[in-house]
Amino acid sequence: MDPKFIRALGNLLQSDSVAAGSGTFYIFPVQRLALAVLCILLCAISKNAVFPVTVIAVELVRTALLPGDRISEVLLRPMIASLFTMLIMIPAAVTGYPSAFGTVTLKVFESVLVLVLLNESVSWKDLTGSFSALHLPDVFVYTLDGAVRYLVILGRFCTKLSEAVRIRTFRKTNWRKSGAGGIMGTVVLKSNEMTSSQYEAMVCRGFRGTYRVSPLRRRRFKDLTGRGKIANILYAGLFPVLLGFFFAV
Amino acid sequence: MSMIELNRVSFRYRDEQEDSLCEISASMDTGSCWCVSGPNGCGKTTLFRILAGLEFPTAGTYRCGGEEITAKKMKRNEFSWNFHRRVGYLFQDSDTQLFCSSVEEEIAFGIEQLGFSDAEIRDKTDEYLELFNLTRIRKKAPFHISGGEKKRTALAAILVTEPEVLILDEPYNNLDEDMQAWLLEFLEKLKSPERLILFADHHRNSASALADHFLYLNKHHRIEKDDAEARQRVL
Numbered sequence: 216m217d218p219k220f221i222r223a224l225g226n227l228l229q230s231d232s233v234a235a236g237s238g239t240f241y242i243f244p245v246q247r248l249a250l251a252v253l254c255i256l257l258c259a260i261s262k263n264a265v266f267p268v269t270v271i272a273v274e275l276v277r278t279a280l281l282p283g284d285r286i287s288e289v290l291l292r293p294m295i296a297s298l299f300t301m302l303i304m305i306p307a308a309v310t311g312y313p314s315a316f317g318t319v320t321l322k323v324f325e326s327v328l329v330l331v332l333l334n335e336s337v338s339w340k341d342l343t344g345s346f347s348a349l350h351l352p353d354v355f356v357y358t359l360d361g362a363v364r365y366l367v368i369l370g371r372f373c374t375k376l377s378e379a380v381r382i383r384t385f386r387k388t389n390w391r392k393s394g395a396g397g398i399m400g401t402v403v404l405k406s407n408e409m410t411s412s413q414y415e416a417m418v419c420r421g422f423r424g425t426y427r428v429s430p431l432r433r434r435r436f437k438d439l440t441g442r443g444k445i446a447n448i449l450y451a452g453l454f455p456v457l458l459g460f461f462f463a464v
Numbered sequence: 465m466s467m468i469e470l471n472r473v474s475f476r477y478r479d480e481q482e483d484s485l486c487e488i489s490a491s492m493d494t495g496s497c498w499c500v501s502g503p504n505g506c507g508k509t510t511l512f513r514i515l516a517g518l519e520f521p522t523a524g525t526y527r528c529g530g531e532e533i534t535a536k537k538m539k540r541n542e543f544s545w546n547f548h549r550r551v552g553y554l555f556q557d558s559d560t561q562l563f564c565s566s567v568e569e570e571i572a573f574g575i576e577q578l579g580f581s582d583a584e585i586r587d588k589t590d591e592y593l594e595l596f597n598l599t600r601i602r603k604k605a606p607f608h609i610s611g612g613e614k615k616r617t618a619l620a621a622i623l624v625t626e627p628e629v630l631i632l633d634e635p636y637n638n639l640d641e642d643m644q645a646w647l648l649e650f651l652e653k654l655k656s657p658e659r660l661i662l663f664a665d666h667h668r669n670s671a672s673a674l675a676d677h678f679l680y681l682n683k684h685h686r687i688e689k690d691d692a693e694a695r696q697r698v699l
Binding site: 340344361364368371408409412413415416417420424429431432 | 516517545552553555564566578586621
């Protein structure tokens with residue numbers, strides 16, 4: 216594996232973990248997540264292109280409201296996913312199913328765009344924390360949190376290691392590629408070490424084997440400001456609108 | 465009765481040929497501040513890990529508050545919880561100590577485990593965020609903050625549970641001069657008759673300002689001198 220790829224992976228994971236702000240119009244992450252899942256599900260079962268196209272149009276308007284430097288980044292990911300889908304769907308197009316080619320590509324673009332925009336508006340920790348509102352076990356939230364955390368930390372570690380390999384490379388030699396194997400091995404050892412350190416750190420602070428999602432993460436409706444309450448009620452209204460539109464088309 | 469009593473404690477890591485600590489004896493009371501010093505690899509961190517109940521002596525005994533600390537006892541959840549409630553341990557590397565999703569959750573974790581109510585958790589977390597000047601970054605993930613902020617977060621996360629024994633493994637690591645001065649002043653304020661503070665240090669000035677007892681480990685993993693001689697060696 217090329218160190219450049221590892222470096223790119225590290226950078227990607229790092230950028231993915233940046234927390235988004237909540238602001239006055241705080242929308243409960245569980246609402247955002249539910250709406251995103253509903254959008255993707257309805258798109259998947261829609262029989263024509265009207266619903267996905269409409270959702271894409273709305274999502275593109277949302278994208279246009281983002282800061283300039285984020286727009287290209289947001290659009291890049293669904294476009295790459297759509298490109299791969301198009302390649303995979305070429306046989307369908309040439310064997311007489313051009314509509315399937317178009318619909319599947321549209322659905323993939325829509326699904327990825329919805330997820331990318333969800334990632335833009337909700338931080339990872341709020342997203343995983345929202346699972347506790349769905350009454351999923353706290354240990355599930357903890358596992359997800361831990362996975363994200365390790366992806367970021369080990370991604371960053373990979374970046375540093377690959378940089379170390381790069382600055383010690385004076386000419387093109389084979390050992391550079393074998394260095395990637397070394398990086399992977401070191402990352403595995405590092406992750407093992409970090410896991411035991413984390414457990415020790417938890418025990419040192421009184422952990423007794425049962426994980427509970429922090430009360431600081433649980434935001435209640437009554438904690439919101441007036442604007443926040445109205446925003447959440449309006450957001451909840453999007454669910455029947457979306458369902459109504461789906462059945463209408 | 466001393467808060468911490470080490471009686472001829474030796475320790476050897478699994479698969480190692482020689483001891484990492486050799487016959488360490490010391491008696492430490494609350495109200496005192498100890499500086500553990502010595503060259504790299506002399507066993508300072510190993511000693512602290514034993515004191516924090518993460519490792520156990522292969523020979524000799526370690527008593528905390530009169531109770532002998534053994535691996536068998538620490539396997540009992542209740543005993544372990546009671547012990548860790550009294551002993552706070554700041555890791556040498558803050559990165560491995562911070563595991564929550566945000567700075568505020570990191571501080572709240574310890575008091576949650578102690579069974580505080582939700583309202584108390586919120587109040588105490590706010591208080592410590594303010595005290596350590598972390599309010600601005602309270603929602604940030606610990607892996608996105610600077611080295612000094614990580615150290616302050618780790619320290620706040622430990623101190624929020626108000627432990628009687630505070631073990632700080634090289635607390636000045638990765639801190640700039642301003643932060644070192646702040647930490648020194650802060651630790652000075654932490655000294656109290658009810659608290660025992662132990663820290664590992666290479667910074668001679670901070671050691672002299674803070675510690676009133678010294679323990680010097682040599683490269684053979686033994687205590688080289690008694691308290692007065694160790695003081696001379698460190699200062």
